[in-house]
Amino acid sequence: MQEEAMLTHAEKLRLLRLNSFLSGAQLDLLSSVAEHAREQDYPKNSFIFSRKDQADDFYILVEGQVGHPEVQAAEEQFSVMPQASTAGQLFGFAAIVQGLPERVISAHCEKPTKVLAIDGQWFQNLCKAHAHGGSELLYTLSRAYAGHEYKVAGSAGWISIRNAGKVYDPFGKAVVAVEDCSIEIRPGEFVAIVGPSGCGKSTLLNGIAGFDSLTSGVIYLDGEVVNRPGSRPKPGPDRMVVFQNNALFPWATIMENLICGPVAQNRMSKVEALDKAHALLAKVGLSGIENLYPSAVSGGMGRRVEIIRALLNDPRVILLDEPFRGVDALTKSVTHNALLELYDLSRKTVMFITHDLEEAIYLADRVLVMASRPGHIKQTIHINLPRPRSNKILTSPEFLRLKEEAIEAVHEEALKAFVSGEREFS
Numbered sequence: 001m002q003e004e005a006m007l008t009h010a011e012k013l014r015l016l017r018l019n020s021f022l023s024g025a026q027l028d029l030l031s032s033v034a035e036h037a038r039e040q041d042y043p044k045n046s047f048i049f050s051r052k053d054q055a056d057d058f059y060i061l062v063e064g065q066v067g068h069p070e071v072q073a074a075e076e077q078f079s080v081m082p083q084a085s086t087a088g089q090l091f092g093f094a095a096i097v098q099g100l101p102e103r104v105i106s107a108h109c110e111k112p113t114k115v116l117a118i119d120g121q122w123f124q125n126l127c128k129a130h131a132h133g134g135s136e137l138l139y140t141l142s143r144a145y146a147g148h149e150y151k152v153a154g155s156a157g158w159i160s161i162r163n164a165g166k167v168y169d170p171f172g173k174a175v176v177a178v179e180d181c182s183i184e185i186r187p188g189e190f191v192a193i194v195g196p197s198g199c200g201k202s203t204l205l206n207g208i209a210g211f212d213s214l215t216s217g218v219i220y221l222d223g224e225v226v227n228r229p230g231s232r233p234k235p236g237p238d239r240m241v242v243f244q245n246n247a248l249f250p251w252a253t254i255m256e257n258l259i260c261g262p263v264a265q266n267r268m269s270k271v272e273a274l275d276k277a278h279a280l281l282a283k284v285g286l287s288g289i290e291n292l293y294p295s296a297v298s299g300g301m302g303r304r305v306e307i308i309r310a311l312l313n314d315p316r317v318i319l320l321d322e323p324f325r326g327v328d329a330l331t332k333s334v335t336h337n338a339l340l341e342l343y344d345l346s347r348k349t350v351m352f353i354t355h356d357l358e359e360a361i362y363l364a365d366r367v368l369v370m371a372s373r374p375g376h377i378k379q380t381i382h383i384n385l386p387r388p389r390s391n392k393i394l395t396s397p398e399f400l401r402l403k404e405e406a407i408e409a410v411h412e413e414a415l416k417a418f419v420s421g422e423r424e425f426s
């Protein structure tokens with residue numbers, strides 16, 4: 001996809017001949033963007049000027065008006081921007097900061113938006129080689145390469161947790177479950193959260209789902225506040241939750257379970273819902289169970305049905321709280337692949353809580369390791385394993401390396417949790 005939008009070598013040479021713009025101020029600006037990205041721990045290859053020895057990609061929003069809090073943040077942060085700059089350019093910068101811009105940009109576009117991808121190292125060299133007008137250079141690039149624009153359609157599901165905190169105080173004994181925890185999950189990203197028992201994983205998930213209120217910080221979904229202290233959190237069908245316990249209605253058949261939500265909410269006709277449900281069941285090898293009751297299907301099947309039910313509601317995000325806990329290893333493996341298939345099909349934003357590190361690495365784009373209570377993100381592990389994924393990668397050297405990294409991070413926290421637990425009980 002990005003390759004399609006990249007410039008060929010000949011085109012780069014032509015551009016080099018065409019342009020002679022760029023100012024030092026603009027370079028500073030871009031460096032600030034990179035610096036911010038580094039501080040925020042965005043994926044390494046999603047912005048330029050982060051590593052001078054590596055050719056990363058640089059993206060520009062060519063056209064399209066976007067409403068995105070990150071644009072506002074960029075405006076505030078980069079008040080040095082020359083007057084000539086446009087919302088589009090600012091968004092381009094914000095996109096670099098955010099990583100995976102084709103998803104980020106698509107989050108808030110009301111209409112299809114054009115994005116240009118440029119080889120970062122080449123652009124950096126070009127910037128170094130010329131002395132004036134960075135913004136003009138961006139314009140020129142955009143105009144010159146209209147043929148290489150890549151269009152993205154609207155989608156959603158950006159979760160932004162900023163300095164979240166939760167203190168439970170049931171009997172006057174304050175339990176600081178989560179403290180100053182910040183996480184950005186991009187639209188369509190699959191993030192797994194791991195950490196020792198009691199570190200606040202479910203507390204965070206409940207905060208996003210709107211089941212429980214925060215005591216500090218704020219959670220946004222696509223720029224809208226869904227949770228902040230002092231106001232009642234807002235649960236909604238835009239955030240579907242799949243728990244570890246079977247949540248299918250026992251009195252309804254599998255098919256009735258699947259279609260009741262979208263049909264009752266008038267988001268689909270019954271025929272349409274039946275069609276979609278049949279197709280998704282077939283996709284994960286479950287054709288034929290439509291008329292059974294939940295008690296007649298296995299735990300693994302039930303989980304797959306629940307995930308399909310969540311998808312049929314067309315949420316912006318899917319939140320899974322240890323959905324496969326207690327499922328045997330063989331069934332788990334089948335269920336993982338079903339989840340991956342459904343994810344590849346829908347590209348919904350997923351937040352997945354688990355204790356199983358292999359599972360986290362196999363499924364996710366990023367694994368966030370939480371520190372022992374009070375919970376916050378201790379470490380981010382970027383999973384650069386290609387998709388679609390299959391069981392083969394479980395024995396690949398990269399997978400084993402990632403597993404080792406994750407084990408080390410979690411083990412240290414588990415040990416801390418154990419020691420502090422001992423203290424609490426002594």
Ligand SMILES: Nc1ncnc2c1ncn2[C@@H]1O[C@H](COP(=O)(O)OP(=O)(O)OP(=O)(O)O)[C@@H](O)[C@H]1O
Pocket residue numbers: 168169170175176177195196197198199200201202203204373
């Ligand atoms: N309703 C509550 N009232 C009081 N304390 C709570 C409540 N819910 C959670 N806690 C405490 O907050 C801390 C974090 O709990 P949470 O369930 O979020 O952790 P977790 O990481 O999901 O744990 P696990 O992996 O064991 O499910 C724990 O110490 C827990 O005992």
